[in-house]
Ligand SMILES: O=C(O)C1=C[C@@H](OP(=O)(O)O)[C@@H](O)[C@H](O)C1
């Protein structure tokens with residue numbers, strides 16, 4: 001367990017930077033590359049712990065993956081190129097890895113076992129097992145099929161119609177990966193639009209999916225063809241620098257080549273409502289994914305309400321939005337965000353508890369939190385805990401921009417789950 005001290009001492013954040021590759025897109029590029037026929041080249045893959053676990057799982061499943069330190073090359077042999085792993089598949093801290101691979105492996109003709117870290121052992125897996133069981137899948141987990149360890153006895157599945165209980169790209173993607181291997185048409189409906197990277201990347205690999213609003217039709221079986229993927233920067237990682245710039249007087253930052261997929265830009269919509277000076281430039285597309293440079297300047301902000309269909313578009317950004325709201329004039333209310341309770345930690349509790357320790361005026365609710373902002377009022381320093389949650393760790397590090405004493409983040413090594421170069425980049429930006 002590593003403690004790291006963060007103390008920005010109100011130093012403006014300045015300059016031009018890039019953030020590591022998008023985590024969701026990185027996982028999917030490895031998955032599709034592994035099950036496609038032919039060569040897939042991935043540039044800009046996130047080398048965070050979560051994606052490295054996905055990569056290691058596919059190596060264990062017998063996929064030929066070369067890594068020259070810059071580019072990943074996968075020599076895929078289609079779905080038949082996956083073979084039973086002799087050992088347990090360890091997903092570490094990564095919910096995306098386990099949930100997407102449960103869907104994928106439920107239709108492969110072999111036996112698989114998954115484990116992960118303590119956090120993964122507390123996160124619900126029945127949300128994946130239920131729809132796959134409806135397709136005839138045989139998956140089992142601890143506590144009545146709810147928790148890891150999970151075993152999967154892969155076999156041919158039948159198509160189904162399923163309505164997701166929550167808007168979740170992990171559930172949607174797990175079912176799509178099973179449906180791609182299943183003869184017939186599988187139909188999914190989600191209550192609100194979740195991130196659509198799987199759908200976009202499926203098309204980049206030559207696959208098909210019909211999308212009508214929040215209903216998806218997948219006809220299987222499908223054969224995919226390897227391609228070249230350039231992964232954009234992760235807006236969920238950029239969010240820490242965007243907020244750092246907005247709350248530290250004198251800041252002006254350009255974050256280059258960030259993914260601005262419409263299902264991921266809830267943060268930008270909230271910032272506009274709060275009056276933030278954030279602009280996009282150099283807009284383009286990489287493999288069906290919109291990309292732009294984001295320019296951020298210190299701004300005076302006002303509180304806002306964040307709820308409903310916007311929540312899935314910014315779910316991972318809520319801890320850092322809570323910090324931002326401490327500096328906005330008036331009240332910020334976040335509701336309809338119960339999903340925060342089943343992330344790496346219960347992010348309602350960990351955000352509220354740790355920001356309260358730093359003197360923030362914040363209160364947890366059943367489905368979110370309420371923050372009373374005090375623009376210009378410094379936060380306190382002292383010991384705070386990430387509880388092994390990378391996003392809580394980085395949010396607390398950015399709080400150190402405005403603290404009167406250093407903010408010492410316990411279990412700060414968790415940050416490498418999604419942003420290994422975070423501390424270095426933050427120090428480089430502090431003018
Ligand atoms: O599919 C993905 O890549 C992800 C989906 C989201 O989870 P849910 O599907 O549980 O909402 C998000 O919180 C997670 O960081 C990554």
Ligand SMILES: C=C(OP(=O)(O)O)C(=O)O
Pocket residue numbers: 023050093094095096097316343344391418
């Ligand atoms: C929730 C997250 O990831 P995962 O579900 O893949 O662990 C996250 O990165 O914030």
